[in-house]
Amino acid sequence: MRYKSASVPGNLLIIGLSILFGLPVILLILLALGQFWRFPDVLPPTYSLDAFRRVVSTDSDLLRGLLLSLLVSVTVALTATSLGFLVARAVARSARPDRWVTLSYLPYALPPVLLAVLIQPSVIRLRLSGSLGGVMLGLLLVTLPFTTLFFRSFWSRQASQYEQLAQTLGCTPVQALTRVLLPLARPLLVTCLFQAFLIGWFDFGLTNFLSVGKVRTLPVQVFTYVREANSRLAAVASLLLIFPPAVLLWVNKSAIVPRTIIRH
């Protein structure tokens, strides 16, 4: 059966999916704004913005968590994207690129938390346990193979030919990279940067395990508030977590879905 443009099943599907995907945001907003909301009330008896005001107060845990999450995610995204771009080039020029590609999938054979369990002794030995450095190392372990695989398609024969042509015309290797290859790869770099940012932004298990709860990023705070049965602040932290990806979706949809996964 194939729906026509304004068919009833098509419209029903739109309504159904809108309710299904819109309900989380509505419920989170109600939880964040509602006061004294107890069973069996369907809607909160009173509303207040005080939970949101806590985000902008200077001694706020939420503000600190937000800034920490931004710091971790931006640093990891910048490092993984720039390194991944260069590692993908090295992989493309190696004797056995296929082997490197297979090895790059190794961290994906394990869920992030199990990966954290395995690398924890090394992180302790490096004296990075419970620190920001340990969390970033763990996140790099997940994001770097992703960015390397992401740029695999860019380093084709054509990219090498452009680089050689630039060097034949008098560019140094650095000039060929900065003036020819980086502008060519710009759309991919932007998408990869966004996706690596999201991996760090969404992570909870690896961060919580490696930092022993000491690096209190926004997801860690969501979990803490849930455990403390503080639904209002958990909802505010959840909405803060959803906000940056929503902006990304508004700016560019392709930044959200990994192309390497989509294009199998």
Place this chain on the structure above:
Amino acid sequence: MSSKQTNTLLLTVYALLVVGLPLMGLGTALLSSLGVAGPLARGFTTQYWQQLGAGGGLFSSLLYSLYITLVSLGLSVGIALALVLAGGSTLNRQPFPTLLYVPLLVPSLVMGFYLFQLLSRAGWLSRITYQLGLTSRIEAFPELVQDAAGTGIILAQILMAFPFFTLLFRTLYTDARLDELRNLTKTLGASDRQFRQRVAIPVLLRRASPTLVLFGVASMGAYDIPLLLGRTYPQMVSIFVTDRLSRFDLQEIPVGYGAGFLVAVLMMGSIGWLARTAQNYAL
């Protein structure tokens, strides 16, 4: 430094991080579980492995994780295939593409929190059923989170996965030019149902198999969602392992590492086997 030397250096550092660190961790986990390494190392012993096998907790966790993975993966794939094959070009028109991206913005931890607020006995659905007179007290609402069947976990996994699979299958449908194949099969006398069952579904599943395997691994090792929506028994494997490593009893740490080692090896082995099977049978 020449370009070749730079590449060699980059690849060495990359290999140390991406392969060296996890493999070293795997080795350390094994040695810790055998009493050879770690803070409790007192010489070779199989005591921790016997402890691990005695309770049967790990086996139950593995079975429970497998059950959650198979059910959530099966249902997500089924819903996505139904949407792509029945919806056809409707899915390419607004607001569908944007709508399907929305769940990808929600971290799994937030999805778990939302479903807890929605489905628990004091949650939103329970309040609505109470106000509608469908339930008379809080206990009359069915247990949908932290239940033995893992309903909440499965629902969360499906909500997060089926939009992604729909986007994936929609892209693959176009890439494989299945509309042209549909016309061809019709010309040869096949019905729509035969086209879906014998052409479209096998082609889409074959092309999506690497992503489905990766999703299976992610689902099997899910942590955030079962942490909020799961029970203390049975636990999913990631929770089982981290739980043992976070206990105050130091004797549990080598047992936790043993469990971590075993689960990691089983997962890597399964992926290797699935990848080989997919290659052999051109899945």
